[in-house]
Amino acid sequence: MTGPGVRAAALVAALLAYPFVDKALGFQTVHAVSDGMIYVLLALGLNIVVGYAGLLDLGYAAFFAIGAYAMGLLNSPVLGSPLYGYAWSFWLCIWLAAAVSALLGVVIGAPTLRVRGDYLAIITLGFGEIIPVAIRNLGDITVDIGGWRPIERLNLTGGENGVNPIGRPYLPGVPFETDPVPWYFLILIIGAASLWSMNRLRDSRLGRAWMAIREDETAADCTGVNPISTKLLAFALGASFSGFAGSVYAAKLQAITPGAFEFQVSIMLLCMVVLGGAGSLKGVILGGMLITVFDRVVLTQTTFMVRAAGRAAGVAALTTADLTLWRWFFFGLGLVLVMLLRPEGLAGRRVRPVAVGADDADDPMVLEPPPAPRAEAIPRWLRDRAPRGAATDPRAPILDVRGVVKQFGGVVALNEVDLLVPHGAIIGLIGPNGAGKTTFFNVVTGLIRPDGGRIMLAGASLAGLRPNAIVALGVARTFQSIRLFPQMTVLENVLVGEHCRLAATVAGAVLRPPAVRAEESRARARAHELLAFTGLGDKADELARNLPYGDQRRLEIGRALATEPRLLLLDEPTAGMNPRETEALTELIGLLRRELSLSVLLIEHDMEVVMGISDRITVLDYGTRIAEGTPAEIQRHPKVIEAYLGTGGEQDLAARDRSR
Amino acid sequence: MSWWEVLVQQTINGLTRGAVFALIALGYTMVYGIIELINFAHGDVFMLGLFISLAWFALLGVTTTLTGWQLLTLLPLVFVLTMLTTAALNVAIDRVAYRPLRRSTRLAPLITAIGVSFMLENVALLWKGPAPIAYPDVFPSVDILREWFGVDSAIFVTTKDMLVVGATIPLMVALHYFVSRTRWGKAMRATAQDRETAQAMGIDVERTILMTFFVGGALAGAAGLIQGMYYNIGMWWMGYQAGLRAFTAAVLGGIGSMPGAALGGLFIGFLSAWSDQYISARWTNALVFAILILVLVFRPQGLMGERSAEKI
Numbered sequence: 001m002t003g004p005g006v007r008a009a010a011l012v013a014a015l016l017a018y019p020f021v022d023k024a025l026g027f028q029t030v031h032a033v034s035d036g037m038i039y040v041l042l043a044l045g046l047n048i049v050v051g052y053a054g055l056l057d058l059g060y061a062a063f064f065a066i067g068a069y070a071m072g073l074l075n076s077p078v079l080g081s082p083l084y085g086y087a088w089s090f091w092l093c094i095w096l097a098a099a100v101s102a103l104l105g106v107v108i109g110a111p112t113l114r115v116r117g118d119y120l121a122i123i124t125l126g127f128g129e130i131i132p133v134a135i136r137n138l139g140d141i142t143v144d145i146g147g148w149r150p151i152e153r154l155n156l157t158g159g160e161n162g163v164n165p166i167g168r169p170y171l172p173g174v175p176f177e178t179d180p181v182p183w184y185f186l187i188l189i190i191g192a193a194s195l196w197s198m199n200r201l202r203d204s205r206l207g208r209a210w211m212a213i214r215e216d217e218t219a220a221d222c223t224g225v226n227p228i229s230t231k232l233l234a235f236a237l238g239a240s241f242s243g244f245a246g247s248v249y250a251a252k253l254q255a256i257t258p259g260a261f262e263f264q265v266s267i268m269l270l271c272m273v274v275l276g277g278a279g280s281l282k283g284v285i286l287g288g289m290l291i292t293v294f295d296r297v298v299l300t301q302t303t304f305m306v307r308a309a310g311r312a313a314g315v316a317a318l319t320t321a322d323l324t325l326w327r328w329f330f331f332g333l334g335l336v337l338v339m340l341l342r343p344e345g346l347a348g349r350r351v352r353p354v355a356v357g358a359d360d361a362d363d364p365m366v367l368e369p370p371p372a373p374r375a376e377a378i379p380r381w382l383r384d385r386a387p388r389g390a391a392t393d394p395r396a397p398i399l400d401v402r403g404v405v406k407q408f409g410g411v412v413a414l415n416e417v418d419l420l421v422p423h424g425a426i427i428g429l430i431g432p433n434g435a436g437k438t439t440f441f442n443v444v445t446g447l448i449r450p451d452g453g454r455i456m457l458a459g460a461s462l463a464g465l466r467p468n469a470i471v472a473l474g475v476a477r478t479f480q481s482i483r484l485f486p487q488m489t490v491l492e493n494v495l496v497g498e499h500c501r502l503a504a505t506v507a508g509a510v511l512r513p514p515a516v517r518a519e520e521s522r523a524r525a526r527a528h529e530l531l532a533f534t535g536l537g538d539k540a541d542e543l544a545r546n547l548p549y550g551d552q553r554r555l556e557i558g559r560a561l562a563t564e565p566r567l568l569l570l571d572e573p574t575a576g577m578n579p580r581e582t583e584a585l586t587e588l589i590g591l592l593r594r595e596l597s598l599s600v601l602l603i604e605h606d607m608e609v610v611m612g613i614s615d616r617i618t619v620l621d622y623g624t625r626i627a628e629g630t631p632a633e634i635q636r637h638p639k640v641i642e643a644y645l646g647t648g649g650e651q652d653l654a655a656r657d658r659s660r
Numbered sequence: 661m662s663w664w665e666v667l668v669q670q671t672i673n674g675l676t677r678g679a680v681f682a683l684i685a686l687g688y689t690m691v692y693g694i695i696e697l698i699n700f701a702h703g704d705v706f707m708l709g710l711f712i713s714l715a716w717f718a719l720l721g722v723t724t725t726l727t728g729w730q731l732l733t734l735l736p737l738v739f740v741l742t743m744l745t746t747a748a749l750n751v752a753i754d755r756v757a758y759r760p761l762r763r764s765t766r767l768a769p770l771i772t773a774i775g776v777s778f779m780l781e782n783v784a785l786l787w788k789g790p791a792p793i794a795y796p797d798v799f800p801s802v803d804i805l806r807e808w809f810g811v812d813s814a815i816f817v818t819t820k821d822m823l824v825v826g827a828t829i830p831l832m833v834a835l836h837y838f839v840s841r842t843r844w845g846k847a848m849r850a851t852a853q854d855r856e857t858a859q860a861m862g863i864d865v866e867r868t869i870l871m872t873f874f875v876g877g878a879l880a881g882a883a884g885l886i887q888g889m890y891y892n893i894g895m896w897w898m899g900y901q902a903g904l905r906a907f908t909a910a911v912l913g914g915i916g917s918m919p920g921a922a923l924g925g926l927f928i929g930f931l932s933a934w935s936d937q938y939i940s941a942r943w944t945n946a947l948v949f950a951i952l953i954l955v956l957v958f959r960p961q962g963l964m965g966e967r968s969a970e971k972i
Contacts, residue, residue: 056767058774111957118698118766119956122907126949129904133946263900267774274771325786332778336757339772343764 015188019181030180032296037187038249040288041194043272044281045241048198050270051279052207053234054214055113056121059128060269062108063101063239065261067246069135070097072163072256079155079163090169094247101243102236109235113228128266135258136160162257166250183252190248194241197510198281201237204509204520205495205502208488210234211279212496215485222445222479224471224500224563233506264328268295271331275338277345286347291331299324373588378595379529385564396459398423398567398599399475404443404453406436406623413439415623416453421567424597426589428604428614428631432643435620437603438480441569444601445477446470458566472500476565478556480572480603486545490536490555493544494527497562527562534558534588550581557588567599568592574606582606586613611635619643661814669815670933676821676890678929679828683883684906685913685921686835687750687876693852693916694872696766700773701753703903704780705746705877709884710795710894711784713742717798725800735799739827742885743878750877751870759866777900784896792895795888799823820890827886831879832922839918844871852916901945905932908952914962924962 019030042064049057074083075093083089112123139159143151157163168176169186176182201207209230212220217227250256268291276287303323310318338345399421406414413436421427429437442448444455446467455462462470476497485493502523508516531537534554539547544555553573560568570589574582586609592598604610610617611631619627619634621643627634634640661669684706691699716738717723726734757772802819805811839845847868850858859865887902888894909928913920928948935944955962 054767056770112953115956115960118696118770119960121767121770122698122911123953123956125904126953129949130946133943137940137942137946267778270771270774326782328778329782329786332775332780332782335775336772336779339768339775340757340760343768 019184023181030184034180034184034187034252035249036289036292036296037184037191038245038252039269039272039292040285041187041191041245042242043269043276043284043288044191044194044198045238045245046269047238047273047278047281047284048201048210048241049234049238050273051277051284052202052210052214053231054117054210055231055234056117056124057238057266058121058125058263058270059131059266060124060238060242061261061263061265062124062128062131063105063242064246064249064265065131065135065258066104066239067097067101067243068250068256068261069157069163069246070100070243071247071250072166073157075167075251076163076165078158078165084167087170089167090251093167094244097247098240098243101246102240105236105239106232109232113231113235125263125266128263132258132261135261157258160258162255163250164255166254166256168251168254187248187252190244194244195281195285198241200510200512201506202281205499205504205523206230206233206506206509208492208496209499211488211492212485212499214279215487216483218447218467219479219483219485220496221467222447222471222477223496223559224468225496226466226468237506267335268331271334273345275334275345277348280345280347283345283347287345290346291334294330295327299327299330372584373533373535373591375591375595377533378591379526379533381526381529382561382564382596396423397421397456398425398458399444399601400456400459401440401444402454402456404440404455405451406439406443406448407451412623414443414450417620417623417625418628419601419618419625421599421601422615424593424599425615426593426600426602426613428602428610428617429620430604430607430610430617430634431620431626434622436623437620438571439623440620441477441571441601441603444470445475445569468500471563471565474564474566475569476560476563476567477569478553478560478571478573480575482549482552482556484544484552484556484559486543488544489541490531490544490547491524491527491540493555493559494530494562495523497559498523498527499563501562501564530558530562534561535584550577553577553581553585554588557585561592565598567601569601571603572605573602574604574609582609589613665814666937670937671930672815672817672821674930674933675926676824676929677933678909678926679824680883680887680890680925681902681906681909681928682922682925683828683831683879683886684902685909685925686832686918687880688903688907689910689913689915689918689921690848690872690876692910694848694869695758695762695769697758697769697773698907699758699876700770700903701757701776701780702750702876702880703901703906704777704784704899705750705753706880706884706887706902706906707784707894707896707899708749708780709742709746709881710888710898711788711793711884712745712881713738713885713888714793714795714894716741716745717796722798723796724798726798727800731800739882739885743881746881746884747874747877750873750880754870754873759869777903781896781899784899788894788896790896792893795892795894797892799889824886824890827882831882835875835879835918838875844868848872904952905948908948908955911952911955911960912963917962920962 018033022028022030042060045063046057046060049055049060071093073079074081074096075089077084083093108127112120115123135157136159138156139161141151141154141156142149170176171182174182209220209225212223212225213227213230220230221227272288272291273284274287275290276285277283303321306321306323307319310316310321342348397420399419401417401419404414404417405412417436417440419427419429419440429440431437439448443450444462446462446465446469449464457470457473457475460473462473465473485496488496502519504516504519528537528540531540534557536551536555536558539551544552547555557570557573573589574585577585589600589602590613593600602610602614611634614631616629617631617634618625619637619640626639626643627637629637684703687702687705688699691697691702720734720738722730722734722738753776757776758769761769761772799820802808804817804819804822805813805815839848847858847863848871850861850863851865851868855865858868905928906925909924910921911924912927913922913924931951932944932948935941935947939947
């Protein structure tokens with residue numbers, strides 16, 4: 001057996017033996033440990049929302065409450081549930097509770113997830129406050145409208161008194177009533193199953209989408225990930241795990257009251273996630289255990305010790321000290337210290353500092369020239385996909401933009417702009433800074449809604465489509481200021497690009513049927529081929545943020561290619577590159593067009609590149625198209641020369657832009 | 661009481677509550693305007709302001725109702741001392757917990773703010789104990805309608821109501837003057853609009869942020885003192901709830917906008933007083949949070965603010 005195998009076996013043995021050892025030694029800690037495990041399970045659910053999807057949830061205890069109350073109300077005689085009293089009740093209700101929690105996760109999430117990060121945090125806090133208030137008040141509803149009482153003393157939730165008793169699980173011969181050990185194993189099984197599925201979710205199409213949203217929502221949207229549905233899934237799945245935890249908690253405690261689900265519980269769970277390391281399963285378990293032990297053991301034991309010391313030293317103040325009163329002080333201090341000193345948490349991936357000079361493209365120490373792109377290195381699958389675009393009428397333009405208008409306040413950023421990209425063409429888009437070039441890209445990719453005009457992709461209108469839907473139709477882009485997913489690996493960045501061409505669902509990601517396995521290994525093989533083609537083959541497992549500048553540019557193009565585009569929008573791809581890198585990239589763009597008949601729309605300030613590679617060029621100035629034609633025509637065009645230099649010649653023009 | 665007397669009374673209650681919310685909300689909105697941080701601990705600075713003012717009164721030997729000349733000397737002195745203390749506290753919080761995270765993600769300082777909030781609440785709990793504490797009746801309470809005008813009405817307007825209005829309005833006028841007419845104020849407005857450009861124009865951005873926390877903390881301290889003198893009670897947990905209501909007020913008025921925060925505070929004051937009367941005090945919190953959520957989802961720029969586009 002290998003090292004990790006031995007360690008895993010030892011861990012399993014310890015977990016299985018623990019309750020019996022505890023019993024033999026008479027420690028009676030099984031109850032407390034089981035309760036602690038419920039909180040760890042909750043923290044793991046919260047980790048999906050906070051750690052994976054990067055959504056700060058300050059009201060997660062609300063979902064815990066919903067899970068517990070779903071179990072409480074469905075499986076209790078207090079409010080007369082018809083499900084109470086059967087042997088199978090608990091086993092059915094636990095699933096119902098998870099479903100109800102997930103459903104409420106969607107209901108709460110759907111309208112709120114468009115909101116920006118810190119506002120979303122406050123909204124979740126608001127829900128976290130409303131739910132206990134509602135539970136308290138719905139125990140005794142009287143509607144009194146001027147003496148008319150359509151509803152009088154209606155009890156929906158048990159109010160302040162809570163729900164008691166709650167039906168226990170039933171298994172033949174297992175004493176759930178009297179013994180804590182079966183509870184321990186029940187929670188252990190649920191915890192292990194949850195951990196197993198979370199582990200699989202993280203390494204799936206969905207897990208990568210969550211992390212992409214966390215890293216850069218706009219870039220993820222423009223790479224084909226639907227931010228709304230991805231976030232909703234995080235909310236719903238996070239909530240469903242708390243549904244399991246809540247229902248077991250309710251059945252184990254036999255009584256639930258609204259006080260158990262206050263804001264402090266949400267913050268304690270957040271402490272567990274942040275302390276251990278948001279996004280790391282091991283870290284969250286570690287954080288959860290540390291906080292539980294600290295809360296239940298360290299504080300009480302230290303209090304005893306301080307009091308004993310006080311008595312010994314004769315200090316009266318110490319003999320009555322109660323450190324458990326400092327509980328929330330320490331939790332608060334913990335949050336502050338972790339964020340200040342080790343924001344990635346105790347077990348999180350330590351982020352290496354970016355290598356010195358890595359973003360200095362002109363660094364003379366970079367001896368290795370970028371690899372020249374080779375036609376035979378183009379991944380086969382990308383070639384196979386290529387004719388798909390051509391299958392439509394090859395004479396039809398891939399992109400046809402007519403009369404697009406966009407105003408920001410009083411500024412006309414785009415004024416009746418027309419632009420045509422014929423199939424398989426490379427079109428240059430140039431103009432002075434602030435001419436509206438990037439705004440034009442944002443309009444075409446759906447980030448900005450135009451005020452007028454129409455945009456047709458191969459004959460179909462793109463009006464009103466979200467960026468990720470436009471990516472799915474075959475438009476990919478890069479950004480002027482590189483927008484990778486910095487804390488994900490190079491390989492994962494490309495895999496996110498493939499997201500919209502993959503089909504795995506939540507169930508597929510967890511259960512991994514053969515079709516999903518095949519899809520996943522195919523996706524990885526393709527990503528590796530793409531990386532080899534873009535010259536990043538040996539850097540697949542590096543974090544994107546640690547790549548040197550030129551590599552980041554190429555990775556962004558690789559990620560765009562992974563979406564299998566028909567039209568590629570490149571926003572200043574050679575900006576900040578040295579001449580050799582620029583040359584290699586220019587070759588790459590030409591190669592893509594020749595071999596894959598990919599259409600390219602290119603914003604570029606390097607006139608040598610733009611004039612050399614473009615079939616036709618459109619020139620924007622102050623949001624208006626001032627010229628359109630072949631490179632030779634553009635170089636002679638008086639309006640273009642005027643826009644760039646006032647007066648002067650094209651030689652100066654090219655020279656100025658090279659030195660930029 | 662007739663129905664209109666109830667309404668007038670609750671509206672007066674709403675006005676005094678709202679004045680306190682407005683003072684707290686100004687601190688939220690100023691800090692958010694300048695560093696885009698929801699300063700979660702701000703409500704607890706308000707709560708500590710109440711306890712600190714109590715300590716200053718005790719230090720000055722005030723335990724009973726102030727009279728005549730004391731009102732003109734001791735009361736302003738306690739206002740100044742309390743405001744300086746909470747201002748210093750707020751600046752210290754920024755230095756320790758937020759400043760090291762200026763270049764971090766947006767959520768990192770929000771998490772530390774929550775941590776600081778818990779620490780402050782715990783400090784107050786240990787300092788004053790878990791039970792609500794009585795705040796001495798230092799400000800004279802005179803039933804104005806009956807005593808001064810001889811009008812017999814079911815409506816109560818006391819000198820304490822006058823105190824709330826009389827203290828809040830000068831503070832807001834002073835703040836307005838400070839922000840719109842002084843160099844510091846100009847630096848604040850410039851930094852709020854564009855930190856880099858402000859820096860390039862020679863504004864010391866960190867000192868400007870410090871000043872923002874200073875002013876916000878001072879206003880929270882004043883609010884704590886007013887709250888204590890008006891209601892004669894203080895609890896260690898009151899900062900959380902007051903803070904969230906004040907934050908709702910700031911969001912409602914358009915976060916970053918100072919007139920918006922003042923009006924939002926008044927609105928939340930009226931609303932909570934009316935809700936206590938006409939719906940049920942049990943539901944008031946839920947109502948305020950529902951409004952907060954609805955505004956954030958459907959009109960995040962607030963009722964009066966302008967929509968600002970995110971940079972792509």
